[in-house]
Every structure is written in C-alpha cells, then in structure tokens.
Amino acid sequence: MHLLVYLPLLFPVPAALAARPLAERLAPWLATWLLAGCALALAALSCVALGVLVVAGAVRLPLAALVGDWSLATVRAGDSVSKIEAAVAGGLLVAAAAAGVRMLWRRMRALAAAALEAACLPGPGQLVVVDDTLPDAYALPGLPGRVVVSTGMLDALDDAEREAMLAHERAHLACHHYAFTAAAHLAAACNPMLRPVAAAIAYTVERWADERAATACGDRRQVARAVGKAALATTHHPARRRVPEAVLGLLGRRRSALRGAGPVPRRVAALLAAPRTYSPPLNYPILPLAAAAAVVGASALCAFAAAHDLHVVLKLAGAG
Template sequence: MAPSAARKLRPFLASWLLAVAAVVAGAGWAAALGMLGFTLIDRFPDLAAEGGWSSGELAEHTPVGWPVAAVCALILVACAGALAVAVYRRGRLLLVARRHSRGLEPGREIEIVDDAEPDAYALPGSPGRIVVTSGMLRALNSKERGALIAHERTHLRHRHHVFLLVFHLAGAVNPLLRPVERAGAFALERWADEEAAVAVGDRPLVARAVAKAALAAGRRPRLGLAVTGGPVPQRVQALLAPPPPSRRYLVVAHAALMAVCGISLILSAQDMDHLFDMATPGHLSVSTRHHVTDPDGHRVTDGGRHVTAAAGHPARG
C-alpha cells in the first residue's frame, strides 16, 4: 500500500505515516523471527538448562517444528548482517557529508561551487548546507533558482535525511519493505516540492524548475538530498495538479493497522513468556501434569510429588 499512500496522501503526512509503518513492520519482523528462532533452544539441552528450562517440556509445547525455527534463526542472522552493513555504509556517507559541510565557508547557508556540471543538493550537518554548482545556476532562470533553493531548504529544515535513514534501515532489516523505502523517498521529494510551491507561490514554476534541473543534472551520485531525486515525471505531474486532498480515513486505517501489529506482537510475546514458564521446573501448569496412581493409592505427578488421596476424601495438593 506504500506507493499508493505516497501518491494519494499529503506528502508530509505520507512521509510520517510511512516512517512509522517502516519502524513498526521492521521491528515486528525482527521480533517475530527472534521469538520463533529462540524456540530452537529445545534442541540444545545444556543451553536450556543454563536458562533454567526443561528442553523436554519446550519440545513438547513449542508450536513450531525445529526446521521452521532454524530457518527463522538463519533469516534473522542474515537480516542482522544486512542491517550492520547498511548502518556502516550510511554512517560513512553521513560522516562524509558532514565533513564536506564543515569544509565549506562558515556562516553561509548556500555554497556555490564553480563546476560546469549542473548539480544541487542539501548536505546534512550542524548547520546543514545547500550546495549549488555554477552549471546548475546557468541552467535555470532567477525564479527557478528560487524554487530550487526553497526545495533544498525544506529538506534541511525537516531533517529529511533522518527519514531516509529510517526507510533504508527498515528495508535492510526486512527486504519486503523495499517498496516502502522507495515510496518514502518519493514522499520526501514531494514534501519539498509542495513547500517550495507555497514559498514561491507558483506550482507550475516549481514543476519547471524540477524538470529543468533533472534534465540538466542527469543521474549523478550525490552526498545529500537533491531536487532531481525520485521519479521526476510523477513529481512534475503532481505539481501541475491541485494539492492532494486530506484523506482522514486513510490515516485512521493506518493507525488501526499499526495498533493491530503492536497488539499482535504483545500477545505473541506473552505466549512466548507462557511457553518458557511452562518449561521451568516448579512452574508447570496443572493442565499439563500427567497424574498416575502408585500401588499405595496415592496420586503421583509427573514431577514425582505425592498427593494425598485417602479413601472417601477428595485429593488435595
């Protein structure tokens, strides 16, 4: 549903909702894999004993077979590795961007670089900077330059690089969230487009600036967020249309879906806790005890404890 949400909702709202969905879905995915994979401990009696659990009881009551648990554990390890690689690469990229930002002339929000290649992007930092090449300035007229700068200011003001980081890490943890990552990046560019249109008071002007900047710049690797990012034709089409209406029912549906995800995760964690409580000696559920009668007429639990059962009297634990 992420691509549809990015197109139909107001961009700032779509960005926030997709970011929340990415965090909830990524965390839920990892937690579910972890809980299922952890049941594999019943295959290792020594490890189970270290935790104070009975491997036999775990094996008897675990709702999944060990092959399923093993696959879940392997997937979780692979996802953790992908997350570590993503954190390392994104961290390096952000450090390079901040270092580059500190190397620019202090006290200036906009840095003009003498470069014939058209380019413009926002560098995260404290403070962030907007970098524009002389080639990009020559490709746009004065009003279009104003729209471009307004676009990049929105990226810096709302810290869109943090949103991008969240989307990217969620996609690294769970490959099924890659469409959310792409939709989120598109929503962020649309967010900057819409605020630029408000700032300059001319939606067609921002559409022209985006289109001309994209045609001039092509697809060059960048350190920061750029006006030419995302699917440009869709962005231009959205700018030439009226602003998207408020669709509150989609927000309510999103909130309900996030609540269902959260509640289901809590219930799963409670089931997991109950499973391991049952496997703890001395905390076995009455319903799971198997009673037998010894030759003297006493009931004996599976734990070896006797229960008095005198003739004519109900048995008491």
C-alpha cells in the same frame, strides 16, 4: 503460537503494496511520517518474531532444559516450533541484524562525510556556488547544513526558477529529510520486503520539498518549471560527482528517476494539479491512518501473543 509468530513476518507485504498509492494520495509530509513510522515498526516487529522463533527452538534442546531447569517433555508438548524452523529463523535474524548494522554504519559515515564537507565549503552563508558546468543542486546536512549549486545549474534556470530550486533545497535541510530516508533504508535493510516503502519515502520527501518550495514562492508552476528544466539540463550531462549518501537534491540522488514515468514527471504533474488541503481534524484522511495503525497494531499484538505463549509454556515446564 505457531501461527501467530509468523504473521509479523507477513504484515510488511500489505505495507509494501500500499506504499506508492499512499505516497500519491496523501499530503507529502503526512505520507513521509506515516510510511517511515510504519516501516521502522514493521521491521522491528518482524525481527522480534524471528527472535521468538529462535528462542522457541532453543528451549527444546536438552542443554537449555538443563540450564533452565524445566521439563523438556512439557516444552516439546506445548511448543510446536521445530528445530529446522528455529534454525532458518536464526539465519534470517542474523542476516537482518548484519544488514541493519551495515546500513546504519553506512548512513552514519555518510552523515559524517556530509557534515565534514559542509563545514569545509567556502563562505559563511548557507548557499555555496561551485564553478562546474555539470548542472547540479543538492543539500548537504550538517551543522549548519549547506545548499550547493553548480554554475551549470544556475545557467540552466532563470531567476524565478533559481528561487524555486533554492527553496526546494532549503526545505530538505529544514525538514531533516535525510533522517527519513535513513530510517527507510534501515527498515528495508532489516526486512527487504519493505524496499517499496523506502522507494516511496524517497519520492515523498521530494514532494514535501516541492510543496514547501511552492508555498515559499507562491507559485506551483514556477517550481514545476524548475524541476522540469533541471531534469532536461541533466539529460545532456549524465555524469555526476560522487557525493555522500545523505545528500538530497532537486532531482533526487538517482538519475534513473528520469527514465519513463519516474518520480520527476509525477512530481511535475502533482505540482501542476490543484493542491490537496486538509482541515484538521475532520477532513484528515482517517482511513489510511486507521489502516496503518491496524497493520502495525496487529503485528505488535501477534508478536506479543507469541512471546506470551512461549512464556506460559516455559512457566508450566518449570512448574512441572
């Protein structure tokens, strides 16, 4: 058990290393689903492994043996987890749980704030135009969700680019991208090694919306121009209003994305390149899917095996 219980804590490393390559090479919707599912599963399994370590250390205590009515000598002989390891695991588990609860609470508040703001915006339609010289466009999730566009952004784009921008924002709402980003941030809060995966998902949801907009407009270059011109417009207006964390926009939530070879230039390059097509089931990227399934499956198997070994030790200790 001693080796197996630590492996689920290490499996997020290959996931973090593979996140950006997968985000670049897979279809955006597929990359988003795959990375979000793997991140949640690996974060949960790492917490399970920490829990097994905590229990393995706790059962070595005399009080636990007295309450559980098992042989302390048998437990110590069959269980190689030390009290120090268990204490460290306990601290990490408490920190992960606290960070996860805090992130979940923040995301719930952000979604509630977004829904309230969407409901309070004027007009019955999905599109809301605000009189603001700051170029901005974003989707507010809610019931119903709203697309908010400033007059500054409308002035920066021509009619075709406005159509692409609106299609992009509507795609965020239609595909519930805020749920994927919330799941990614929750996983990264519980296990910081998964932060590169969360960053990759922030990119893939924008690429997903780009591709949906390109399909709606029928012109990939049109969407690329809209993204590029919106980025240039915001360089002259670096400030931004405070909006709920659940908001997704044409350029993402962070202006730092415009620095260097960040997500915006990569998105424009992807839109200008030929689209990737997949014909199910034979032409789908089987290798990345199989690798993801192998990593998550191996992590689950190790966590289950460690828990089973501990159960067997306690069963023998109780019999003895």
